[in-house]
Amino acid sequence: MTEMVTWTCTGCALLCEDIQVSISDNRIEHVENACMKGKARVFGCKEQAVPTIHGDKADIDDVIKDAARILRDAKNPLLYGWSNSTNEAHIAGIELARTLGGIIDSTSSFCQGITVNEILSGSVPSCTLEEVREKADVIVFWGADPMSSHPRHMSKYSYFPRGELRQRGYEEDRTAISIDVWQSRTAKICKNGFHRIPPGKDAEFMRGLIEALSGRVPKLSFDYDVKRILELAATLKKAEFGVLFAGLGLIYSIKEDITLLSEFTAALNQFSHYSLIPMAGHFNMRGFNHTLHEKTGHIYRVKFVDGKAISGVEYSVIEQMKRNADAVLVVGSDPLASLPGSISKRLKDIPLILIDPCMNLTSRVADVTIPCSTSGIEAGGTAVRMDGKTMDIHALVQGNNMSDEKIIERIIEEVG
Amino acid sequence: MALDVSKFIKAPEYGITIVTYRDVFQSSVCDEDRNGKECERLSAVIVLDATEMKRMGIQDGVNVRLTSKCGSIVVRAVSSPREEQKGIGFMVNSPWSNALVYDETTDGIPEFKNIKVKIKVTNEEIMSHRELFPL
Numbered sequence: 001m002t003e004m005v006t007w008t009c010t011g012c013a014l015l016c017e018d019i020q021v022s023i024s025d026n027r028i029e030h031v032e033n034a035c036m037k038g039k040a041r042v043f044g045c046k047e048q049a050v051p052t053i054h055g056d057k058a059d060i061d062d063v064i065k066d067a068a069r070i071l072r073d074a075k076n077p078l079l080y081g082w083s084n085s086t087n088e089a090h091i092a093g094i095e096l097a098r099t100l101g102g103i104i105d106s107t108s109s110f111c112q113g114i115t116v117n118e119i120l121s122g123s124v125p126s127c128t129l130e131e132v133r134e135k136a137d138v139i140v141f142w143g144a145d146p147m148s149s150h151p152r153h154m155s156k157y158s159y160f161p162r163g164e165l166r167q168r169g170y171e172e173d174r175t176a177i178s179i180d181v182w183q184s185r186t187a188k189i190c191k192n193g194f195h196r197i198p199p200g201k202d203a204e205f206m207r208g209l210i211e212a213l214s215g216r217v218p219k220l221s222f223d224y225d226v227k228r229i230l231e232l233a234a235t236l237k238k239a240e241f242g243v244l245f246a247g248l249g250l251i252y253s254i255k256e257d258i259t260l261l262s263e264f265t266a267a268l269n270q271f272s273h274y275s276l277i278p279m280a281g282h283f284n285m286r287g288f289n290h291t292l293h294e295k296t297g298h299i300y301r302v303k304f305v306d307g308k309a310i311s312g313v314e315y316s317v318i319e320q321m322k323r324n325a326d327a328v329l330v331v332g333s334d335p336l337a338s339l340p341g342s343i344s345k346r347l348k349d350i351p352l353i354l355i356d357p358c359m360n361l362t363s364r365v366a367d368v369t370i371p372c373s374t375s376g377i378e379a380g381g382t383a384v385r386m387d388g389k390t391m392d393i394h395a396l397v398q399g400n401n402m403s404d405e406k407i408i409e410r411i412i413e414e415v416g
Numbered sequence: 417m418a419l420d421v422s423k424f425i426k427a428p429e430y431g432i433t434i435v436t437y438r439d440v441f442q443s444s445v446c447d448e449d450r451n452g453k454e455c456e457r458l459s460a461v462i463v464l465d466a467t468e469m470k471r472m473g474i475q476d477g478v479n480v481r482l483t484s485k486c487g488s489i490v491v492r493a494v495s496s497p498r499e500e501q502k503g504i505g506f507m508v509n510s511p512w513s514n515a516l517v518y519d520e521t522t523d524g525i526p527e528f529k530n531i532k533v534k535i536k537v538t539n540e541e542i543m544s545h546r547e548l549f550p551l
C-alpha cells in the first residue's frame with residue numbers, strides 16, 4: 001500500500017516542511033516539492049557505512065564497546081560534528097562530553113557560530129522566515145548565494161512569494177540586493193541590485209554604507225562608484241521591513257570585526273526595521289548552538305572540567321585537531337573532506353571513531369566505524385531552522401541502524 | 417629522435433587568491449557519492465577570468481597545479497563566461513579546495529574563502545580524492 005506523507009526536509013537548514021513523499025513497503029517511492037539537494041538527502045548515499053574496527057567488519061556491540069574504550073583511555077577526547085544530528089543527539093553528546101571530561105565542538109565553530117552568538121547574546125536583531133515572507137520589502141544577500149546553497153530560500157520565503165504585506169511579490173513589492181565578490185546565481189536575480197566588491201573588503205564596504213546612511217560620502221580604498229553606494233544606502237533606508245541574510249562570504253571576511261554586524265543593523269534601524277538571519281548550511285548547525293547554550297551558557301568550543309563547562313578558542317575543533325586531541329569522535333561529518341588539508345593529514349594519527357550513515361572520506365582513516373540511521377529520514381526528533389525556529393522532524397522509513405542519539409547513549413553506558 | 421624540450425622548460429607561476437563558493441549541482445552529486453568520478457569532475461575545477469587566463473598562458477580546459485603554503489593539487493582550469501576581478505580564481509568548496517587551506521588561525525576559523533596559491537600549467541592528471549590524502 002502506498003502512503004503519502006508530508007515531510008520536513010533535512011537537506012539544509014531551511015527545513016522545508018511541505019515536502020510530499022510517497023512510501024510503499026517501507027521504501028521511499030516519490031518525492032514532490034523538494035529541490036535536488038533535498039531529493040539527494042531523501043534517497044541517501046550510495047555507499048552505506050558498516051560497523052568496523054580497523055577496517056574489518058565487526059559486531060555492532062563490539063564497535064560500541066571499542067569506541068567507549070578509546071574515549072575512556074583518552075586524556076583529551078574531542079567530540080565533533082553534530083550539524084547533521086537532532087537536538088536530542090546533541091543532548092546525549094553534551095552528556096558524553098561531561099562524563100568524559102572532554103571537549104565538544106561542532107562545524108559551526110568555523111561556520112556561522114559567531115553569527116548565531118551575536119543573535120543569542122542579543123547584539124543583533126533577528127526575525128523568522130515567515131516574517132520575511134509576509135513583510136520583507138528589502139532583502140539583502142551579503143556574501144550569500146541561496147540559489148546555490150538553499151535552493152528554495154528565494155521561492156519559499158525571501159523574494160518570489162506573495163506575502164501578507166507584499167501581495168505584488170517580487171515584481172513590485174520586493175527589492176533584492178546582492179553584495180558579493182562575483183555574480184552568483186542569486187546576484188543574477190538581483191540584477192541592478194548586485195554590488196561587486198573585492199574579496200576581503202566587506203568590512204570597509206559596510207563602514208562605507210554606515211557613513212552613507214548618515215548622509216556622508218564614504219571614502220573607499222578600492223574603485224567603486226560613490227553614487228551607487230549612496231543609492232544603495234537610500235534603498236536600504238526606505239525599507240519598511242528589511243532583512244540581511246548573512247552568508248559565509250560576509251562572515252569569513254569580517255570575522256575579526258564581528259561586532260560590525262550590530263553596528264550596521266543599529267545604523268539601519270535608525271531609519272527602518274532590520275533583522276539578520278545567518279545562512280546556516282547543515283540542517284541542524286544552529287540546533288547545536290542552541291542546545292549547548294541552554295545546557296552550558298556557551299554556543300560552541302566547550303571543555304568540561306570537573307563537570308563545569310568552559311569555552312575558548314583553544315577548545316575549537318581546529319586547535320584541538322591540530323595538536324591536543326588524543327581521540328576524536330566524529331558524528332555526522334566528514335572532517336577529512338571539510339577541514340584544512342594540513343589538519344586532515346593529522347587525523348590518521350589520532351584514534352578516530354566515526355558515527356555516520358554513509359561511508360565518506362574520513363571512513364578511510366577511522367579506527368572504529370559505527371553506522372547510524374539518517375536523521376530526518378530514519379530517525380526523528382527536533383532541529384533548529386536557520387532563523388532559530390525549532391521544528392519537529394519525522395522519520396520516513398525504518399532503517400536497520402540505531403540513531404546517533406541511541407549510539408551515544410550506549411557509549412555513555414559503556415563509559416560510565 | 418627529436419628531443420622534447422618543453423619538458424625542461426619550467427611553466428611560469430602566478431600568484432592568485434582562491435575564493436570558494438557553493439554549487440547545488442556539485443553538492444547534490446557529492447552528497448550521493450563522495451568518492452565518485454562525477455563528484456571529482458564537478459569539484460576539481462578552478463574558474464578564472466578569460467583575460468587573466470590569456471595573460472597567464474592558461475588555455476580553457478587545461479590542467480593546472482595549485483600550490484599553497486600547505487598543499488598542492490592538480491585541477492582543471494575553465495574560463496568564466498563573465499568578466500571577473502583580476503588575480504582571483506573561484507573554486508567550489510570541496511576536499512580539493514580544502515586541501516589548500518592553511519590551519520593557522522587566531523580565531524579558530526581558517527581562511528576557507530581566501531586561499532593564496534601559485535598557479536601554473538601542468539601536464540599532470542587531475543588528482544583524485546585518494547591522491548589528495550595519501551594514507
Ligand code: SF4
Nearest residue numbers: 009011012016038152
Ligand atoms: S531548500 Fe533545503 S530544506 Fe528545502 S527542499 Fe531544498 S534541501 Fe530541502
